Amino acid sequence: MTDDKDVLRKVWFGRIPTCFTLYQDEITEREAEPYYLLLPRISYLTLVTDKVKKHFQKVMKQEDVVEIWFEYEGMPLKWHYPIGLLFDLHASNTALPWNITVHFKNFPEKDLLHCPSKDVIESHFMSSIKEADALKHKSQVINEMQKKDHKQLWMGLQNDKFDQFWAINKKLMEYPPEDSGFRYIPFRIYHTTTEQPFIQKLFRPIAADGQLNTLGDLLKEVCPAAINSEDGEKNQVVIHGIEPMLETPVQWLSEHMSYPDNFLHIGILPQPAD
């Protein structure tokens, strides 16, 4: 019997092969070779692209290197979304590797947040974790932790240390035995075809009748369009590049398939026409 813990590992060690190419209009001193990298799905673009930056810096003038940003097929990629989510939303049904264009000029102020340093990523990440725990445990677990535990979560993510991260994160995934789950499930649903960036509502893991709420229940309640869209188009419900069955209990999903920020990031994409 396969262990639920294996899911955590599989989720953690998910990698997306990526090809970074420099935007054609960037001025270079010599031709820039594309750069190939395996990106961790659960991490953030600006956290894991030091090598990319260094690679392209070499062919550019020092003064032209300002703030790096990434774009895929004309779409600026939000660094504050996990990489896996970005891939699932924008590139999931395309050929690999994922072709990302690297920019150093013309920062799209209206689309992206600035990311001057890793501290910004850290504070974004930690605030997500805190928000998630507020939903799950009224912030009780995260507030009881020490500063060094918080640091360990972050360092675990930053250095890709599964054990280091989960040693602490498991506390965030616990709940009192008399409850059958969290208070509310921290989730965000991203619907590529709508304007709204994402949907986030209060949703309990256990229904009033004591039954476990499933992924299907969740979608029915907060995003009914996702499962029966009016034009008859079928949608994919994607988490970490897979499509869990709608019968899957959300509590289980939350415990096992949340991103390190403790949120379930669920992508709703139109079914590809073959």
Added chain:
Amino acid sequence: MASSGSLLWAVDIFGRVYTLSTTGQFWELCKHGQLEFKRVSAVKQCCWGIACDHQIHVYVHSSDVPIRYQEETYENQRWNPVIGFCEKLLPSDRWQWSDVSGLKHQKFESFALPSPHWEWESDWYVDENFGGDPTEKGGWTYAIDFPATYTKDKRWNSCVRRRRWIRYRRYKSRDAWAKIPSEEDPKQLPDPFSDLSVGGWEITDEPAGRLSVWAVSLQGKVWYRENVCHHNPEGSSWSLISTPGEVVQISCGQYDLLWATLWEGQAIVREGIDRNNPQGVSWTVVQPPVPENGISHVSVGVNVVWAVTKDGKVWFRRGVNSHNPCGTSWIEMVGEMMMVNVGLNDQVWGISCEDRAVYFRQGVTPSELSGKAWKAIICSRDTDRSQTGSSTSLLSAGCFFTDDIKEQSNSFLRSNGDPLSDAEMPLAIASSCLPGLADGDDRHDEASQAANSDVNPVADTASTTPEEAGPASDQRLTPVPEKPSSDQDSRPAELQWTNIDLKEAGKTPALSVSAFAETSSLSSFGTLPLGMEDRYGADEHPVWAWVSGGGCLVDSLSSLKWFMVHSGLASSGQSLCPSITPAQTAVWRKQIFQQLAERTRRELENFRHYEQAVEQSVWVKTGTLQWWRSWKPYKWIDVRVALEQFTGNDGTRDSILFIYYVQLEEKKYLHVFLNEVTILVEILNEAKHSFALYTPETTKQRWPIRLAAATEQEMHDWLALLSMSCCESRRIQGPPSHQAIWSVTCKGDLFVSEPTPDLEAAAHPMPCDQMFWQQIGGHLRLIESNSRGIVWGVGYDHTAWVYTGGYGGGFFSGLANGADNIYAQSDVKNVYIYENQRWNPVTGYSSRGLPTDRYMWSDASGLQECTKANTKPPSPQWLWVSDWSIDFSVSGGTDREGWQYAADFPASYHGQKTMKDFVRRRRWARKCKIVTSGPWLEVPPIALWDVSIIPELPTAKEECVALWAISDKGDVLCRLNITRQNPAGSSWLHVGTDQPFISVSIGGFHQVWAVARDGSAFYRGSVSPKKPEGDCWYHIRSPPKQKLKQVSVGRTAVFAVDKNGNLWYRQGITPNYPQGSSWDHISNNVRKVSVGPLDQVWVIADKVQGSHSLSCGTVCHRTGVQPMEPKGQSWDYGIGGGWEHVTVRGNATEIAKRASWEATVEHLVESNNSEAGESEGRGDSPQSTLFVDEDHSLDRNAVQC
């Protein structure tokens, strides 16, 4: 799960007895018998109760081990020249049938079963065992004359002979209420009983299962039940204990506390209860907390006394302990209770005055004995799920008061509830007032007295004014005609009864459903989960009269499910809980695993050559530790320590541990590659949190690198990190394989090692100092395994544990890996110190010794001073759970005060004082407890001494795995239905023996050998998968002048260890003669042996000399063991310094041997046959000794010596 919990007993106001398991969610009706009860007093193994007929009953829990008692009688004969030995004895001789002394005439017919609850197990038979040796002559032993020394052999001058006949009787009334037989002599008969209390089992272990049973009769007399123990659960007779006044109620703690309450409201405390005098000596009176309200109820534990006064107030007695059983003062507690009951661990339950619910006192810990808050136990009864309960409740309502009315009202009510018959009862209640009892202040005693009073069954209304009772009876009448209606109607009817019984009707007139919701006000926590109120209100609410927690173990580990209602809906929600089993099989789950695997293939397969975005950089942990310098003068010096982890070119990880120190103002360092480290082991040392790090080199030297941290936490952090790095560098992942070799240190730490195929290679086996040992969480005394992955362990407290297949636990808990299958585990062991005294002509024995003497309070050796105050638990993980007490179970025996005498220190001690003795000592013991975690689940309820699992090749076909065990009482047991899927098995099968056993081993082909407590060996015949318990024991003669203590049976080889540390091989075993012919000496200095499925032999050697030091308790491997040479040639020394146990019985991996096994077995048999005859005379058998230099100093590096 239900079976693993312990039970809380309670009686509702209708006299129905219920139990609630610590792991359960429902009150379960005690189904056996139609009896109604007034009082129960439970302990772990049984429950005593007073039924409504005032008879005392005992309910002994069933167990796989029968309660049996051995009756014996001796047949005596005298020789005469005419017919030889015959029944004709001289007139001066003893009877032909007598007891052992010959003074008592004992014929077979004189033995009668003591009560109807017993049955004979078999007929009389002759005991063939004489002092550990088989007589082989019909059990006869010979002597010159009666009484004299008997010998096994007949001599020319043997004029008399005798033999012992034995017969077992068995207690049969288990899991049922057995009536305690009344005294036959009417004059001796105590009047009807009104209260009883059971406890005192911690006063002494002898005889096993001894209990103090105290009872109070209606006239206020106190009675003590004689001789209640495991093999005599009913006791033998009642003894009257005089009291200073009329006693109402009594409470006996598990140790030496005994309190009772008097009619006048004082409490009396029994003084002088001890091992020699469990009845105690005298009473001391304790005044109630407030003079105007006397004590109505009292309950005691080990260090606590709780009381209830007549106004319902609850009091806690401060300062109570063994030395001061009266305590110092009363503290008033929150809440009003009818009664309180103290159970195991000094936990407290009570029945509230307000709603008569059972409350549990939360937060009772050794440091806070008074607890924090009352919390209502609101789980429902199992019967509530199936029945509406209304009509039966009403029926029993009539039954509660007395059996006279019971029959009457029963019959009436059953005949469709004629209202008239009901009307009679309340009227009777109202009219019958006992003048002497009509004291208004006595209002609170009524509940207990009510049930007890035989003289007047309705005496409880004594204090009820007719005005109060009147309306109640009116209300009582109304619902009866509506009885077959819904719950809604019947509930109020029951509540009104509550009012009558409580007498609180006047004070709290509106006792309604809302009162239940308010119960939470007593608790600091909300008792009712959100949205539960409705459901709860609609439920029928049990109304309790009595509760007993004397058998109910609640500790910090327990997670009780008592505090919420589990209805059908709630439990269905729970069973779907995603983290438990049903989810494991769900389709959605499988699908997620599949998709994840697909995703990995899709996104990673073709791109593995890509660079990783995040480099697995060097990871360093640094810190300050202390290091035990490895040259003289040895001492702890401060060092800086750094662990550097790096990734090799081939992707493997390795780490180096650097230890930086300063010597002669020069900075130096030493370093260890973690892939060379063979073991990291904590060292038992009170002063330091230290651990040892061994490599093959330091194992040879018997001198590891020792490091100490400032705190236990820091040490565990280092140990966890270093262990993980070791495993990483050796690429060891996941749980141990089925082949794994397990070992246990004297500290109870568990280690496991993966055997390589060349470990048992015929030529050039891997040296066992190179074995890598990985720690596994948990605390055990021994572990046994087999090659199908079945692993069992036994704790110091004799609890049996089964391995769950997980890994980690203990201090590895912080690391997320393998957290599955890890559970809380606890163990209890004794810490011993010695009190030493010397005799002098002036004062006799005193604690004033000679200047050259040892410390007057010391360890066993006398070298270390150990006083009661300065002796600490073995490590900070251990907490004291008892006070110091004299230990009488010392080898050699003790006198009544626990002293052992000797001519001088140190010498051999004996239990009786003689003229030549000038010194004496006695041992004090104190229990301490560890709570840790590991991949172990308890196998309740029988405590074990030894266990053995059949060694098998992995290809074995049989479904069930044979496991034999010895219980802590010496019973031989055989576990049924153990499979891979169910490694805990289902139940024990008891295998009868004529004496207690201490060791058992089951080898290949179901060969079972065992060792009895008298040191003799036994072979069990005809054990097979079809007949797992075999048929009979064959007594095997021990090696000359030796008493065996342990046996281990491999595939065919049988090895045994005697009490003097000699290792013996059983010669001459053949399929036709599996008992073998003789014992061959192999080695001395052996503590324990484990023979594996390849007949490989491993031992724990007592002492092994290394190049730098010496270590006690070393794992050693017998080399040169071949099918033709089962005794092997020499020893290879492995890890050591404090090892207690090793098992190699899982390791069946040896390539060469397996193929040619069958042939070699035959060979072996042949060679054994030819050898058997001559082996006796041969002096050149392959002997080797584990020789050590005795002068060597104590091993400081050992885990502990």
